[in-house]
Amino acid sequence: MLRADWRTGYDARVATESSSSTAPAAAVGQRRLLTLLFVDLSGSTAMAEWMEAEHYAxxxxxxxxLYELIVPHxxxxxxxxxxxxxxxxFGHPEVREDDGRRATDAALELHAAVRSLVPPGPKPADFRGLTLHSGIHAGVVLVNDGDQMRGRFELLGNAPNIAxxxxxxAKADEIIxxxxxxxxxxxxxxxxxxxxLQLRGRATPLAAYRVIGRAAIGRRFDASVRRGLAPFVGRGDQLAALDAALARTLAGRTQWLGLRAGAGVGKTRLTEEFLRHVAHESGQACRIHRGYCESYLSAEPLQPFLQMLRALEGMADPPAELFAALQSPPAQRADALLALLLALARRSPQLVCIDDLQWADDASLRLLHRxxxxAERERLPLLLLTASRPQPSLPGANDGDADIIELPPLNEFEAARAVHHLLPQIDPFIATEVQRHAGGNPLFIEELCHAAAETGEGLVEGQSSSAWLAALVESRVGRLPPAQAQLVRLAAVIGNVIPVWLLEALSGCGEHHPDVRALASQDFIFPDQSPGHLRFKHGITRDVVYEATGLHQRQALHRRISAELTQRGAGEGRLHEQLAYHGAAANDWPAAADHAEAAGDQALAASALDRAKKQFRAALAALEFLPDDATRRRRWVNIAQRLGMACVFDASQDDLRVLKHAAALAQADGDAGLIARTEYWLAYVGYALGETRDSLAHAHAAVDKAQQCGDHALLAxxxxxxxxxxxxxxNYAEALPMLDLAIDRQRQRASKSPANQIGLSYSLCCRAYVLGDQGRFGQAHAIFAEALAPFDGSGHAVExxxxxxxxxxxxxQGRWAEARTAALVAHRVGAQVRSMFTCAMGHAAAAYGAWMEEADPAARQHILDATAWLAPRGGGLYSSFNHGWLADILSTQGDAGAARHHVAQALRRGRQHDWIGGAMAYRAAARLAARMGDAxxxxxxxxxxxxxxEQRNSAHEAAVTALLEAELRLDDGWRxxxxxxxxxxxxxxxxxxxQRARSL
Structure with missing residues (x-):
């Protein structure tokens, strides 16, 4: 789920960029994604004191x-x-995906070169040589032409400051x-x-590393292995195609298969899995030769074939062609390598695998085709396997003669497996957001999961990815023909989903235009499931392209889009979400506030609570840019109250902070009605977070103010x-009379509005569970049936x-199977309406039912997962349930340490008046003590x-405690x-x- 402070609207960029400038983009330079290397000489001030001026010069x-030699290199x-x-x-004038690596290599070489410099003239006895200290950072920078004062470029933005x-x-001779x-x-x-690092002038810490030296790896896949590979999922069809090709090669055929996919989709990983399979299954029947191409400085002519040649040194029973190839001069090396590989193929089947063929030099490509x-002329058993990215500017290049296997992104199921493997306890809503944002790209999934694991939170709106990953995307955009690059930037401003009519109105390019089709084939945008719409294949791509588009160009496009949308949907009220977004991005704050508020009301009416929350927050953010007067403040409070209505099924501490701010505004205004309703929503949201004591105080304050101003609707x-x-x-003795009063009133008004019916159903639900806790199960189930009747499986949040x-x-009641069925409905509907509380509690309850019914060993982990999902929201409503269930399972399993932890957590919740799991926690502690022999x-x-x-007057708890007393047999009273x-x-x-009692 996207995090956002209430002061953040749709996008963190909106509030920080200029709100009034209308200068043309050319006047403020170009927006570029750059990697910056800042180096300085260590101890230069002290050296200037003891060195002669001429020597220092x-x-x-x-x-x-050295700077001028090494940096361009x-x-x-x-x-x-x-x-x-x-x-x-690094990255100007062209962004490269390895700019960070290049900058770091340059820093290492500079440091080494400066260490070898000997300054002229006499030196103090304690002089230890020259050293640099360097910083490297990447980010979006505004690049202006420089002058004599400003240098070659003027770089505006925070990234140069951070570098x-x-x-x-950095200390002397350090690179950070x-x-x-x-x-x-x-x-x-x-x-x-x-x-x-907490850097001067930066509000939040920055993650960084001290660079010590180069590692002995050359491929990005090797780098992935070093960090830890993501799980290999899916790819069954592609592996089957490769296996079939291997079988044909073993039967004597020559073939060339080309794996083709965009960066990060998993070509190398699939290749590795296949080669591992070949080595394991074929044994000595097929010899494997491997090489890779690179665009980096270490690349050499015939690189992949020379890597294969070096791997053959020391081969047992080598052919004469091996010695010839090893000793051949450069001019004859290609002929010698060709002769060697053909000689080997005459002996036995050979598999030649080349990765990253898009970076192959001409000599390697010629040798591959030769x-x-x-081999085909001689009918030799040879399988050529290459992996390459699509190259739009060279439609038939590199692997044009191969039989192509297109590698698609992971499907939804496969992506979900990968996310779950990398983040096993992740909030399912964050997992869904990762999947959507990554678009099935395994590299993007890995990076987003890595970021989420580091922060413990979801994706941050406006922060699509780290700069190195953004450089990977921008380098792809930079290789597009200009018309396609401009089109993809326009699409990024429109949004992740692009109405075809809008794209055509702005660009003249419809869905079937060659440039649009080209962008689909290059994995940028593709037809959406909804007819008449296109969608970015990867949300990361859209965000990166948007961020790299100049501010003034973006704002001008947002204004044009708003005009087209207004004309298209004028008077229909169906485009409020889009108009709110584009209004905010264009800094049209009045329009943004109006449309966001209207969109929030529409979403609330449709029970799309997560969208309602997002829109109301956006409206509050837009109001912050309007003149501060009493009207604006009252509107702020009214929208915050509707936000409270939207978040009661999925509250967070952020929501509570918004309502506390609204309460302060209402108090300053002095209107008793405004104060009463703000206190009411503070009480309700606090209740949803388990802050019962404070919420009761707010509820009583709401009663007082409502009586003062005669707000009879609120009093009802x-x-x-x-x-x-x-x-x-x-406090059931006090709860039941209030619930009965509420139910009587709500029944009278239930037919008048859906909101009254929802309130009645929830009051009935609360009365039902209180009766159930008291052991009056028959009455409880009858009331549950009445509460559920209006919804009839419609999937409403209250259901x-x-x-x-x-x-x-x-x-x-011990009706395990029925409990599991009901809990799974709660989990499913909670997921549909994005209510994390009901989703998680349903998941946990179903797991505990599975434990009680069949001792499911996975139950423990499922409840732990559900508890972890809720933790970041800062809420604790009925969380003693989870801790009580876990304490019961863990004490039964004999995991004393973990069980004690959850006993303590359940009892800690008791101090917050949440005693629903308290008796279960004490029973778990009794079981542990008995197992230790401490009667x-x-x-x-x-x-x-x-x-x-007894505190809850709970007949079922008393009976279950008596059962445990009998099971433990601590004294003669057990019978x-x-x-x-x-x-x-x-x-x-x-x-x-x-049944359990009878088994004793």
Missing amino acids: TMLASLRE HGGVIARIQGDGMLAV ARLSET ASEDSLGLQRQFFETGPRLS LRSA QLPGTVGQLQAAAA ASIQGWRAAVLLW DRARRYLALARGAG AALERASAEFERMGMAGFL
Whole structure:
């Protein structure tokens, strides 16, 4: 789920970029994604004191010669040399996916070269030589032409400052590179542990590494192995095609298969899996030769074939052609390599595998084609396997003669498996967001999961990826023909989903235009499931392209899009979401606020609560840019109250902070009605977060203010709220009268509006679970049936809550199978309406039902997962349930340490008036004590369990505690306890527990 502070609208960029400038883009330079290397001479101030001016000037000249020699060698451009310091940029004029690696290699070479410099003139005894200290960071920068004062370029943005701060932080002869600049390419280097640096002028810590030296790896796949590979999922059809080709080769055929897919889709991983299979299955029947191409500085002519040749040195029983190839001069090397591979193929089947063929040199390509032709003429058993990216500018290049196997992104199921493997306890909504954003690209999935694991949170809106991954995307865009590049930037401004009519209105290019089709074939945009729409294949791609588009160009496009949308949907009210987004992006704050508020109201009416929350937050953010007056503040409070209505089924501490701010505004306004309703929503959202004590105080304040101003509608709602809060605090004696009063009033008004019916159903649900906790199961189930009747499986959010509580009551009654069914409905509906609370609690309840019914060993992990999903939201409503269930399972399994932890967590919730799992936690503690042979402590915990049940007047808890007393047999009274328990189980219809009692 996307995180956002209430002050953040749709996009973190909106609030920070200029809100008034209308200058043309040319006047403010170009927006570029750059990697910046900032280097400085260590101890230069002290050296200037003891060196003669002429000597110091000579040293600076030598230093600058090194800068001017080494930086361009690695593909960088010197932006500015000032004194002994230098700022270089990588990615201008063309972004390359390995700019971070190039900058780091340049820094390493510079440091080594400076260490070897000997400054002229006499030196102090303690002088230890010249050293640099360097910082590397990447980010979006505004690039202007420079001058004599500003250097070759003027670079505007935060990224150059951060690179300078990293250089300041580095000690003598140290290089510090941000994680953003390196990403996966960090594995090409030996680095120190991950640092979290609080840099001057930066609000949040920055992840970075000290770079020590180069690592002995050459391929990105090797870098992935070093970090830890993502799971290999799917690809069954492609593996089958490769296996079939291998079988034909073993039968004597010559073939060339080309794997083709975009960056990160998994060509190399599939190749590795296939080659592992070949080595395992074929044994010595097929010899494997491997090589790869690269665009980096270490590339050499015939690189992949020379790698194969070097791997053959020391081969047992070598052919004469091997010695000839090893000794051949460069001019004859291709002929010698061809002769060698043909000689080997005459002996036995051969598999020649070349990765990243898109970067192959001409000599390697010629040799590859010659090898295939010669092998086909002689009918030799040779399988050529190459992996390459699509090359739009060279339609028949490189692998044009191969039989192509297109490698698609992972499908939804495969992507879900990969995410679950990398983030086993991740919130399912975050997992879904990762899948959507990654678009089935395994590299993107891995990177987003890596980021989520580091932060413990979801994707941050406006922060699509790290800079190194953004460079990978931008380098692809940079290779497009200009018309296609412009089209993809326009599409990115429209959004992740692109109405075809809108794209055509703005660009003249419809769905079947050659440029649009070309973008589909190159994995940028493709037809959406909804007719008349296109969609970006990967959300990351869209975000990166949008971020790299200049501000003024973007804003102008947003204004044009708003005009087209307004004309298209004028008066129909069906385009509020799009108009709100484009209005905010164009800094048209009045329009953004109006449309976002309207979109939120529409989503709320349709029970699309997550969308309603997003739109109301966007409206609040837009209001922050409007003049501050009483009207704006009252509107802010009114929207915040509707946000409260939208978040009661999935509340977070962020939501509570918004309502607290609204309460402060209402108090300052002094309107009793405004204050009463804000206090009401504070009470309700606090209740949804399990903050029962504070919520009761807010509810009582709402009652006082509502009585003061005569708000009879609110006074009619408040008994239900107070009753629900008292029920949550297990104050059943006070809860039931309030719930009965609320139900009577709500029944009278239920037919007048859907909102009244929803309130009635939830009040009935609360009354039902209170009766169930007291052992009055028959009455409870009748009331649950009445509460559910209006929904009839429609998938409303309140249906998930009711089914969740019904599952809990069925668990109390020992009707395990029925409880699991109800819990799974709660989980499914909660997922549909994006209510994490009902989704997670349904998941946990179903797992506990599976444990009680069949001792499912996976139950423990499922409940742990559900508990972890809820933790980031800061809520604790009824979380003692989860901890009680876990304590019961773990104590039964004998995992004493983990069980004690959850006993303590359940009892800690008791201090927050959440006692629903308290008796179960005490029973788990009694079981642990008995297992340790400590009968006195076990009896004490049983007494505490009885007390916790009595506090709730819970007949079923008393009976289950008596059953445990009988099971533990701590004294001679166990038979009487068993009889009491059995009689109560039979009276209350607690079938599962009665069966357990009879088994004793």
